[in-house]
Amino acid sequence: MPTPPTPFTRRHALGLTAGGTAALTLPLLSGCAGSDDASAPRAGGDGRPRRGGTLTSVFTGGGPAESLDPYSAVSPADYARNRVIYDVLFWVADGKVNAGLALSATTAKDGTAFTLKLRKGVVWHDGSPYGAPDVVHTLRHATSPDRRYPSELAAYIDAGKAEIKDAHTLVVPLRQPIGDPAALLAANQVFVLKDGRTSFDPGNVVGTGPMKIVDFAPGRSSTLRRFEDHWDGTPHLDKLVVLSVNEPQARVNAVRSGQADFAAALPYTEAAKLRSGTKSEIQKGTESERTGFGFMLTANRPPFDDPRVRKAIRLAVDRKALVDTVFLGYGEVGNDLFGAGAPYYADDIDPLPRDVDRARKLLRAAGADGIDLTVRTAEIETGYNASTQLFAEQMKDIGLTVRPDVVSPAEFFDSKALASADAVAFAIYGFPLQIIYARTAVNPSLAFRDKEFTRSLSSAIASRDESERQRAWRRAQSAMHDRGNWVVWGFADTLNLARDGVHGVTGRGTAKYPYLGKAWLA
Amino acid sequence: MTHALLRFAARRLAVSLVLLVLLSLIVFVGMDLLPGDPVTSRMGDRASPEQITAARDRLGLDEPVLRRYSEWASGLLHGDLGTSLLSGTPVRSLIADRLGNSVLLAGVTLTAVVPLSLLLGVWAGARRGRWPDRTVSAMAVLLVALPEYVVAGLLVLVFAVWLGWFPAVSVSPVTDGPPLDPQLLTLPVVSLLSLSLAHAVRVIRAATATALRAPHVETARLNGASRRTLLRRTVLPAVLPVAVQIWCVLGVGLIGGAVLVERVYGYPGIGELLVGSVQSGDIPVAQALAVLLGAATLLAVTVADIAVTATTPWKRTAS
DSSP, X not given: OOXXXXXOOHHHHHHHHHHHHHHHHTTTBOSOSOSSTTSOOOOSTTSSOOOOOEEEEEEOOOXXXXXXXXXXXXXXXXXXXXXXXXXXXXXXXXXXXXXXXXXXXXXXXXXXXXXXXXXXXXXXXXXXXXXXXXXXXXXXXXXXXXXXXXXXXXXXXXXXXXXXXXXXXXXXXXXXXXXXXXXXXXXXXXXXXXXXXXXXXXXXXXXXXXXXXXXXXXXXXXXEXXXXXXXXXXXXXXXXXXXXXXXXXXXXXXXXXXXXXXXXOOOHHHHHHOOSSSSEEEEEOOGGGOEEEEEEEOTTSXXXXXXXXXHHXXXXXXXHHHHHHHSTTOEEEOOSOSOTTSTTOOTTSOOOOBOXXXXXXXXXXXXXXXXXXXXXXXXXXXXXXXXXXXXXXXXXXXXXXXXXXXXXXXXXXXXXXXXXXXXXXXXXXXXXXXXXXXXXXXXXXXXXXXXXXHHHHHHHHHOOOHHHHHHHHHHHHHHHHHHOSEEEEEEEOOEEEEETTEEOOBOTTOTTSOBOTTOEEO | OOHHHHHHHHHHHHHHHHHHHHHHHHHHHHHHHSSOXXXXXXXXXXXXXXXXXXXXXXXXXXXXXXXXXXXXXXXXXXXXXOBOTTXXXXXXXXXXXXXXXXXXXXXXXXXXXXXXXXXXXXXXXXTTTSHHHHHHHHHHHHHHHSOHHHHHHHHIIIIIIISOSSOSSSOOSOOSSOOOOHHHHHHHHHHHHHHHXXXXXXXXXXXHHHHHTSHHHHHHHHTTOOHHHHIIIIIHHHHHHHHHHHHHHHHHHHHHSOHHHHHHHTOOOHHHHHHHHHHHTOHHHHHHHHHHHHHHHHHHHHHHHHHHHHHOHHHHHOO
C-alpha cells in the first residue's frame, strides 16, 4: 500500500527529534558542552573557571598498542591524550578554521605551494622555543613513505621539499592545487612534534600542549600535569587522568560510582536508561560535531547508474524513522549531503520529503521494478547494521528486496567486495568538505562521476578565492543532492557523560574525543 | 616415582607436543582464512585500492600461507611471536603487558576456588539428597545458568554504583605492574569465582556421592569406620584426581576466557586483547594468543593426567 507523503523540513524535523529526545532524557540534558571554545563556560557559582583539581576521564582504549606518538593513535584514549600533550597547526569548530600553532596558510598564485606563518612566543615542555624547523620535521614525520600506514596528507603536500624562510615562516610545496590549506591541515589534525623527535617513550615526550605527561601505562591509564607556560594561558586543571575502558557500560559505571568525572562516547541506549538525579549530566556535542550516517550507492553500474533509481531510493527512505530508531532521537534527519556543520556545507538544502508513489513511478520508468539489491554493512559505528536492516524494511514499500550483507569491520573495506555490493552503509564525521569528498571517492565504485559535480569539486578545492570556493561548493553539493549517489538519512549526536561540576570540555571539532585542555572543575 | 609413571609422563608429553604442532598449524591457517585484514580495517575508508595493495605487499600478507607459517613457527621456536600488524609493536611485549594481569586474576580466583569447591562439594556430596546437598546444588545450577555478564553487572551495580564499596572499573592511575590493589581485584574475582566455583562444586559433589556408594566404602562403613575416617581414607582419594583435573582446566580457562568479566570491569587482561585482535584482523596477535592459550591448556591437561596417575595406585603401578 502506498504511504502518503510526509513533507517536513529540517527545522520541523529538528523540533520533532528534540521532542523525542525530551521524552527520553530531558531532565539530564545540559545545554551542551559549550557550543565550543568561544562560548562562556557554564557556571558553577560565579561562572568563572576555577583553577585546580584532578579530572579523571574514561575513554575507549586501544589496549597495549596505545602510544604517545600522535601519528600512531589507535583509539579515542590516544586522541584525547595527544590533543592535550601536543598542539595542532589549525583546528575546525563550528564551521570555522581556528589558528593553533600556525596563524595562517596562504596558497601562492600559481597554486604550487603555500606559505605557513607560525605563532610566536610558544615554548616546548622542556622550555625550548618552538619554530619552523619543528613544523618541517612534523610534516616530514607525518607524511613519511616509510610509515606503516600512509598519511592522507601525503597526497596533498610534498613535505620533503618544505623550505624554511625564517624562524616562524615556511613554504610547503603542494602536489595538487589547494585553495584553503589551513582547512586541509585542520582536518588532518597536524600535531606538532619537536624537531628531531621520532621516539615516544614516556620519559622522552615533549609537546607544546597544555598538559605534560607524567605516567603512561598503555591500555590502562595515563596521568598528565598542567604546563604552566602554555601559550594559550595557564590550564585550569592541576592534573588530568585518562583511563582506558572499552565497555560503554563500564565507563558509565565509573562516572556514576564517582571513580571518574567524565566518560566519552555514551551510547544512546545508555543515555536513554540514565535518570535524573544521578549527579551526572549528559553533555551533547555541538551541531557541527555530528556524524553523518547514510548509504553510498554504487553508481558505476546498474541499477544505480540510472539517476532515476538513485532518486527513487532517496524518496523512499524514511529518515525520521531511522533517526528515531537508530539514534533513539539523538540527532537530526539528513539532506543526503555529508558534512553538516563543516565550512561551506549547504545547510539550506532541505531533505527530500518521503514520496513513495513518486519513487515507484521513477523505478517503473527506469525499468527497475522489483529488483533485488545487496547493501554491505559492518558495525564500524554503532548503528550501521541496524540502519541497514531498517532501510531494507523501508525499501519493501517501493517493491525492492534489499539483502543486508553483514560483515566484520575488519573486512568491510575490502575494495573488491565493496564494488560488488549495490550499496554500502557509510558514516563520516563533519570534517572539512574537501576531506569528506576525497574519502568518499577513494573507492572507484563509490565515486560520483558527474561532469558538473567533478568540475565544481575541483574548483572548490583549488580556488584561492573565498567567495568562489563558496559558490563552487554550493554547485557541487547541489549536483550531489539532485542526482548524486549518497543517501544521507541522518546526523548523529555525540553524547558524553560528566559529573556535576565538570566544565569547559569542548569538542574542538570532534566531540568523540573532546578537548580537555580548557576543562575545569567547579 | 616408578618407571611406569615416568614412561607414562614421557608418553603423555610427547603426545602433547604433537598436538601443539597440529594446533599451531590449525590456528595459523584458520586465522588466515578469516576474512578481512588490518590494512583494510585500519585505513579502509581513506586509502585507495592501490594504497591498500601496496600496504598488504609491504606487510607480506600476500605470501603463500605455508611459507608464512614456517617463518612464523621458526620464530616461535626462538621465542619471537612476531609483530602486530596494527601497531607495529612486538607481539611479545603486547602479550607480556597483559598476561601478568590475567594470571594474577586467575591465580587469586583459583586460590579461592580450590578449598571452597572441595569443602562445599564434599559437604554436599556426603549429604546426598538432604538439605545441604539441595541448597548447594540449587545454588550451583543457578550460578552456572546465569550468564557471567549478568552476575558481573549486578555486582557492579550493587557494590560500586549503589553502595560505593568498590571501584566500578578495575583500572587506576598507576604507573606500572599489575593492579595489585585488593579493592580493584575484588569484584572481578568474585564474578569469576561465582561461575567457576559452581562448576567445580557440581563435579566434586557428584564424585563424592559416587565414591560414597562404592562397595569398599560401604564395607568400611559396616566395619564401623567413622565418617571422618571414611572421608579421609576412601572418599578423598577418589575425589581428588577428578578435582585436580577440573581445577587445572578451570585455571587455564580463567586466564584466557575471562573476557566478559574483563570487559565489564575494564580489567586489562588478555581475553580482551584476543577478542580485539580478531575483530581488527591483527592476525599475529590473535595467532600468538591462541597458540599460547592452547599450549597452556594442553600443559594443564597433561599435568592433570600425570597427577591423576600419580595419585591413583593401580594406574601408578600399571605398565
